[in-house]
Amino acid sequence: MPVILEAVQLTKQYQEYTALRQLSLSIDTGEIFCLLGQNGAGKTTTINLFLGFLEASEGKALINGIEVRPNSNATRQHIAYIPEVVQLYGNLSGIENLDFFSRLAGFTYSKQELAAFLQKAGLQQEANSKRLAAYSKGMRQKVAIAIALAKNATVIFMDEPTSGLDPRATAEFTAICKELAAAGKTIFMATHDIFNAVNLGSRIGIMKQGSLVHTVHTSGISATELQQLYLETI
């Protein structure tokens, strides 16, 4: 599989503080890469560097072979982003939110097509026209996934997406992510959830104080072993 995401000696320094140190990483198309680490380990900084919201102090981030800075407008054509808390616009319905974000990305869909994306993301049809303010966190996550689907993003960045979700919503979310990966989408996820990372990810990275300390394939490690490794690392 071709490499879709690449970090080359990627570093982010805030004066004396190094948020990310010499990160080198390659992620293939269709891979689900989970980044584990404590708060402040550099997970979100890595995502923000790939999204082009931060400028690297050293090194470079590449998406589909294109350096993010100064081409963030071009690289953003390929990506979608799902934050920990998806707020979107509370006084618009799910379908209206999806319509707005799709049109921003340059796609104009009919109401039926938009409803189909929401359904594919796992949102129940009767919720489509309800205002987002009445949605649960899991439902809003699904709208964010529908936004990624409607955009036909090849890489989806997720920042602690299962944080605060109940077990059922987490399971639904995991299933959707697997479907996305099976469809060739690459998922780059920052998470604290070790068990979900093992269950969902194809590879896992463990970060500590801005450095990527370990990278493991989930095929060769159990959740307990990963937890042990994680605890030893941090």
Add this chain to the structure above:
Amino acid sequence: MNEIKIIAGHFLKITFRSRMLVTIYAVWLLLVVFAAFTGYSTYTTQNTLRTQLQQQARQSWEANPDKHPHRMAHFGSFAFRLKHPLSMFDYGMESYTGNAVFLEAHKQNTVNFSEAGFSTGLLRFGEISLSVLVQLLLPLVLFFLGFHTVARQKENGTLKIVLSQGTGLGAVIWGNSLGLFVLSVLFLLPVAVAAFVQMMLQQQLPADGFVITRGLWLLLVCMGYLWVVSTVAICVSASSTGSRAALLKLLGIWLLMAIVLPKTLQAVGSAVYPAPGKFEFETAVEEDMLKIGDSHNPKDAHFARLKDSVLKAHHADSIQQLPFNYGGFQMREGERLSAEVYNQHLKGLYNTYTRQNAISNYAAFINPFIGVKNISMALSGTDFTAYRHFQNHAEAYRYQLAQTMNELQMEHISNTAPAKDAKPLSIGKEHWTAFPDFRYTHQSVQAITQQQLPAVAAIVIWFLFSFAFIYFTAASAKVL
């Protein structure tokens, strides 16, 4: 461009869904109706009254019997200042400036009877006019409706999703600015309709008022101003770390622009260029008048010299031999000299006021509110220049009245005093009718534009600056 349209439409959509907007708009409409009614009522009442009083003054003038023209010069007349129809939109200085002046020979009376002079202290709390709503209150409403636009999206992470769709921060700022501007136009619309209805309710609009031209200029300037306000609101929102910070900054800007700067600059103007008080001014005029002499006093040195030179020029030994009435000639000369002295002092006073106002006029480059206020007052005929224009008009009429009476005296009154029991020297009353009535004409739009060039230039620069502001905010604002 498409992204900007999408974001602008989205801004309007989510704003229209807000119940807060319905409440604000309802209050706004009530205020517009109140301000429009108050403006209409004041204008109609005042202009009707002033027109009637002007007619009464004329009738009183014409009703005089055969009389000595100099008595008529002292009988005098009144000049009433008719409001410009757009004063219904912007009251400007109208409430504080006088609107009637008694015109008589030898004396330049002050313009009196301001509305403030007949009002309670409540006037000091300010008036709610349509212009106050558009220029002062609407920016506050726009700041309130726009402060959270980008800042809240930044706070809750939605902005990152928006930007990850491939949209630039520039498009976000442009789109929201455009959306807020369209919203501001929706607030402006009932004001424009109210002003239009105010005009339509008038039986006749003054031909020299150029109401449509002035109104369209006013609309254009207000729209430019609202665009600047909209972009400031969105740029501050985009460059702030959170919506609370954005609101505080915008409230600070509003206070500074609408209250602190105008008041401070007014005080600075008065301190840097102090103007004499009314008593001081009148004393200075009086002192200079005394220096040139008293045309009523036959023993006055200046006028005694004048008499000698006139007699010499006409090879006459006494005024009885002169081909004209010497008293009229002397009054004409006295009027000319006293008017010269007065006008010289008045010019000096006006120059001081002009310097004071210049500080405020050029402050429009740092405060667009001052610029739009100055242009609005000027186009509505309610600024100091419009008042001064009336005062000049009235003084020119007074001078013409006095000198016409002096010339009638020179032409028709004998130099020989009548016998003790004879009829007093007089001329026919037809002369009073022949003298034209006072008619005030408003300034031309061209003259106003020339006077307001600094303010116009400032608004144009602010308009252009708004684009630069968007550009630099988009380039420097932090998404995280």
